Structure formats: structure tokens, C-alpha cells
Amino acid sequence: MADSNVTSLFRSTAAHSPSMAALARESDGTGPVDFCIPCNPYFPTPAMFDEMAARLREIITYYPSSADTITAELCNLLQLPPSCVAMGNGSTELITWIDHLMVRESLAIPVPTFGRWTDQPMETGKRVDMFPLQESSGFALDLTQYAEFIRKRNTKVAVICNPNNPDGGFIHKQALVQFMDAMADLDLIIIDESFLEFADAEVEPSVVQEAMLRPNVVVLRSLGKNFGLHGIRFGYLVANPALAGRIRSMLPKWNLNAFAEHVVFILKEHGAEYAQSLQQVRRDRLDMASHLSALPGLTVYPSQGNFLFVRLPVGAEGTVVRDRMLTEHRILVRECGNKIGSSSRFLRLVVRPQTDVRRLVSGMEQVLYGTRRGAAVPELGTGTNYSSGTAAVDRLVGATNGAGMQNLAAQALLGTGTSGVGMPMQMPMPAVAQMPMQPQPVPMQLPQPQPVPQPQQPQPQPQFEPMVAAAQVQQMPMQQMPMQMPQQMPQQQPYGVPAPAPAPMPPQGPTPTGVPARNGLTAAQVRGATSPNGMQNLAPAPATGWPNAQAQAQSWPNAAGMGQAG
Numbered sequence: 113m114a115d116s117n118v119t120s121l122f123r124s125t126a127a128h129s130p131s132m133a134a135l136a137r138e139s140d141g142t143g144p145v146d147f148c149i150p151c152n153p154y155f156p157t158p159a160m161f162d163e164m165a166a167r168l169r170e171i172i173t174y175y176p177s178s179a180d181t182i183t184a185e186l187c188n189l190l191q192l193p194p195s196c197v198a199m200g201n202g203s204t205e206l207i208t209w210i211d212h213l214m215v216r217e218s219l220a221i222p223v224p225t226f227g228r229w230t231d232q233p234m235e236t237g238k239r240v241d242m243f244p245l246q247e248s249s250g251f252a253l254d255l256t257q258y259a260e261f262i263r264k265r266n267t268k269v270a271v272i273c274n275p276n277n278p279d280g281g282f283i284h285k286q287a288l289v290q291f292m293d294a295m296a297d298l299d300l301i302i303i304d305e306s307f308l309e310f311a312d313a314e315v316e317p318s319v320v321q322e323a324m325l326r327p328n329v330v331v332l333r334s335l336g337k338n339f340g341l342h343g344i345r346f347g348y349l350v351a352n353p354a355l356a357g358r359i360r361s362m363l364p365k366w367n368l369n370a371f372a373e374h375v376v377f378i379l380k381e382h383g384a385e386y387a388q389s390l391q392q393v394r395r396d397r398l399d400m401a402s403h404l405s406a407l408p409g410l411t412v413y414p415s416q417g418n419f420l421f422v423r424l425p426v427g428a429e430g431t432v433v434r435d436r437m438l439t440e441h442r443i444l445v446r447e448c449g450n451k452i453g454s455s456s457r458f459l460r461l462v463v464r465p466q467t468d469v470r471r472l473v474s475g476m477e478q479v480l481y482g483t484r485r486g487a488a489v490p491e492l493g494t495g496t497n498y499s500s501g502t503a504a505v506d507r508l509v510g511a512t513n514g515a516g517m518q519n520l521a522a523q524a525l526l527g528t529g530t531s532g533v534g535m536p537m538q539m540p541m542p543a544v545a546q547m548p549m550q551p552q553p554v555p556m557q558l559p560q561p562q563p564v565p566q567p568q569q570p571q572p573q574p575q576f577e578p579m580v581a582a583a584q585v586q587q588m589p590m591q592q593m594p595m596q597m598p599q600q601m602p603q604q605q606p607y608g609v610p611a612p613a614p615a616p617m618p619p620q621g622p623t624p625t626g627v628p629a630r631n632g633l634t635a636a637q638v639r640g641a642t643s644p645n646g647m648q649n650l651a652p653a654p655a656t657g658w659p660n661a662q663a664q665a666q667s668w669p670n671a672a673g674m675g676q677a678g
Contacts, residue, residue, distance in 0.1 A: 223453030280415025
């Protein structure tokens with residue numbers, strides 16, 4: 113695989129990585145080891161793939177059943193009322209229709225996140241209010257601050273991804289329900305649960321049951337990710353019958369393909385295998401996090417998804433790491449510089465079996481530290497706190513904070529011929545004239561943070577400190593979680609409010625190895641310090657809530673994503 117071909121493929125995709133098919137065409141016809149696309153590696157089982165292969169001709173020769181028929185079967189499996197469900201040709205089809213039908217003028221979304229939640233509404237001229245998650249707090253979403261952010265801007269629609277992509281951050285069900293009640297006057301609240309099946313921090317974390325009872329809540333669910341079948345393109349949303357029916361009425365009668373139908377109708381026979389696959393992914397996540405945390409200077413953030421968000425050591429630049437891992441080791445990783453709110457210092461690595469993880473760690477050691485070949489990866493530049501890798505995207509974000517830009521994707525592509533170094537990220541408030549100033553506040557009844565002792569600033573260490581497992585972190589009561597305000601970022605003065613005195617800037621220069629950027633703390637240190645006894649007395653949450661693989665061979669998760677459905 114030639115270096116020039118690799119560079120061309122990644123530059124031409126702008127906001128996303130190239131497809132596995134495109135990468136395979138540029139090589140010998142086989143793709144690399146995939147740590148990029150968040151897919152369940154254990155499901156379907158080899159026997160299920162053999163069965164589908166044997167019926168390939170039958171499956172693809174004939175029309176599928178109508179979407180109503182396929183949806184009814186899925187609802188029977190998940191114990192959901194069909195009137196509350198709409199199935200789509202992948203979650204992106206549903207996101208597109210949600211934007212067209214239900215987003216009137218503005219949408220709020222924490223960043224970094226899945227790119228379609230920012231790009232889709234901007235492409236249709238909506239204002240996107242981006243709430244920056246802070247590296248110093250481990251990219252944790254503070255719902256109280258997010259609610260205040262929404263009120264200040266009079267945003268009409270709020271989105272929360274749980275777990276969030278790319279960092280895997282998780283919010284407990286009770287906190288989400290309180291947020292939904294406090295924001296009951298919004299046009300719409302969207303909870304994207306595309307990766308929730310991989311979480312084990314809570315027995316029943318989904319809010320689908322609550323969504324069906326509320327007038328303005330939609331829950332988005334994926335099938336391709338947790339079933340390991342991205343290529344089939346199928347997902348669904350759950351809402352009250354009026355909202356679900358509105359989406360369903362716009363979808364084509366045959367918007368689901370024959371492969372999707374075949375998989376949905378055989379799932380009831382494979383509940384045990386599916387449950388085992390999710391449990392194995394959860395075990396692999398902890399094992400993979402442990403191995404990566406041992407790499408000097410590499411920061412690993414707690415995750416409840418089937419991926420890990422990592423910050424590269426000082427001196428490493430993500431696009432160079434990505435290209436060398438692909439060309440020298442045939443390993444595909446997701447460099448996150450083109451995710452708004454992230455930078456090229458971060459990678460998202462999908463959880464895979466231990467054999468593949470050993471290969472990943474070995475390749476990372478060689479690329480990052482020059483072990484046995486090459487030299488340490490250089491940093492692309494200095495003095496730039498954000499770069500999407502696409503200069504046009506950086507200019508749009510810096511100028512508008514997503515204030516409705518037509519044809520964003522086409523404009524972003526214009527910047528792909530640049531050096532790849534974007535402008536520093538700035539998220540100014542939208543101008544006063546761009547929005548009405550008469551919000552109707554609803555009191556936000558969320559648990560208030562308790563004062564916690566601040567840990568001492570970590571000293572430079574040659575090795576990254578041990579990471580607290582995601583399952584351990586999520587057992588902490590919410591009121592003990594740090595509720596820090598986002599770090600001040602360069603912005604226009606909001607709504608005529610006198611500007612506060614500028615905070616002292618941290619000293620410039622390279623961050624010592626093993627110390628987080630911007631003088632913050634690692635996620636493990638921030639969250640571990642909030643425990644009454646520091647990092648002591650924390651135990652991993654059990655991977656419970658799914659059917660017992662041996663005792664319930666024909667069982668399946670219920671509508672909440674957990675428990676038993678007979």
C-alpha cells in the first residue's frame with residue numbers, strides 16, 4: 113500500500129475515514145486490521161455467517177418485505193410497541209429525517225461527537241451550538257452546565273450521545289431523566305444510544321421507556337454496531353407514537369434491504385451468542401485499556417463504548433501515526449483531528465480481541481518510540497491548540513460555532529489540498545441579532561456537586577499512571593462527579609454581558625511526558641479523586657443485565673436494552 117495512495121484516501125474523505133472497501137482496493141484486495149470502525153468483532157458467529165453465505169443468492173435476488181413487516185418483527189423481539197418505532201437504513205438516515213422534520217432553527221450538541229450531529233443541521237442552514245467537552249475533566253459531560261448553555265442561547269433542540277463517540281463518556285439514566293424533565297419545553301431532546309449495548313456501568317441504562325411517555329424525546333438506537341454488521345445499514349428510533357409516526361410516514365416503503373430482514377428474523381434464535389459477544393467486548397475493553405495505559409505518555413480515557421479514546425504522547429502527531437500504522441503495520445486507527453472539538457493529538461481505537469491488541473501495542477511502540485525501526489513521530493506544529501486536519505472546517509468553526517452554513521462538506525473539501533494544519537479553534541457566541549432573547553427557563557433539578565479535595569498537580573513520569581477502569585468510575589454517585597465549568601476559550605462577548613477579567617494563561621511550551629495537556633489531570637486522576645477514599649474501595653461493575661448465555665438460550669434483551677424478554 114503506497115504512502116501517497118493512503119494520504120490521498122484520507123484527504124478525500126474530509127470528515128470521516130475512508131471505507132474498508134476503498135482501502136482494500138488500494139492494497140492486495142484485503143483490508144488492514146481494523147481498529148477504526150466501531151463494530152462488534154464477535155457477532156454474528158462464524159456459523160451465522162456460513163448460514164447467510166449459503167442463502168446469499170436467495171437473499172439478494174428478491175425484494176425484501178415492507179419496512180412495517182421488518183419493524184414488527186424487531187419490536188416483537190425487543191418487546192416494543194411498533195407504533196413507537198421507526199426503522200431506518202442506518203442511523204444516519206434517521207438523523208437526516210430528524211433534522212429535516214423536527215429541527216426548526218437551532219440544535220445544541222456537546223463536541224467532540226459523531227460528525228453527523230454537527231454537519232447535518234449545518235448543511236441545512238441550522239444554527240449548531242457546540243458545547244465543548246473539556247480534556248481536563250476527562251471529556252465528561254456536565255448536564256447542569258450543558259442546560260445553562262442551552263438556555264443562554266435559547267437553543268430549540270438538544271442532543272446527548274450516551275455513550276459519547278469518540279470518548280465513550282457515560283451518563284446514568286436518572287441524570288438523563290432529570291435533564292429531560294428540566295428541558296421539557298424544548299422542541300426536541302435526542303438521546304443517541306448507538307453504543308449503549310456495550311455499557312456495563314448500570315443494569316438498565318436506556319431511556320427508551322421514558323421516551324415513549326414524553327412529548328419531545330427521541331431515542332436513537334443502532335443495530336449495525338452492536339450486531340457487527342455495519343454494511344447492512346439498519347437502525348431504529350423510539351419515541352411517542354406521534355413523533356415516531358411522523359418519521360415513519362416520510363420513509364420509503366422498502367427502505368430496508370433483504371439482508372436487514374434476514375438478520376432481524378434470525379436474531380431470536382441467537383440471543384445467547386449475542387449476550388456472550390457483548391460480555392466479551394466488555395472484558396476486552398478493560399484488557400485493552402490496561403495494555404495501552406502501559407505505553408509511556410499515552411493517556412487512556414474511561415469508556416463505556418466498544419472503543420477507547422487516547423491522547424498521544426507529546427511529540428506525536430496523529431496523522432503521521434495513522435499513516436505509519438497503516439503502511440508499516442497494516443493496522444487502521446481513527447485519528448480524530450477532523451472531529452470538531454478534538455485535535456490530531458487524539459485517536460479512537462476500537463476494542464478488539466487480545467491477539468489483535470498485542471499487534472496494535474507492538475506497532476504503536478515502534479511508531480511512537482522508534483523501537484527497532486524509524487524514529488519518534490514528530491509533532492506537526494507548535495502553538496496550535498486545535499486542528500481538524502481540514503483548514504476549511506477550522507475556519508467555519510472559528511468564524512461561526514456552527515451558525516448555519518450551507519454545503520459544509522463541499523466547502524470543507526476545498527481545504528484538503530492544504531498542509532493539513534488548521535487554524536486555532538475558537539468558538540465565539542453567535543451574535544445577538546441571530547437569535548431571540550426571550551427563553552422560558554425551566555428550573556434544572558440536577559444533583560449539585562459537593563466540594564472535593566483537589567489532587568496535587570502530577571509530576572512528570574516516564575510511565576502513564578494506572579487507569580481507573582470505566583466500570584469502576586461509573587459506580588460513583590453523580591453528586592460526587594466533578595462539575596467544572598468549561599475552560600475559557602477565545603470568543604465574542606455574549607449578549608452584552610460585561611466580559612470577565614481574563615484568566616492567567618498557562619505557561620507555553622511542550623507538556624512533559626505523562627502529564628496531561630493544559631495543566632489538567634488525567635481522567636483517572638480527576639474521577640478517582642472524587643471517591644471518598646481516593647482510588648480505594650472501587651470495584652468493577654458486573655457485566656450484568658443481559659440474558660444468561662447458558663440458562664436462557666432463546667431469550668433476548670427487552671426494550672430498555674437490558675433484562676429478560678420471554
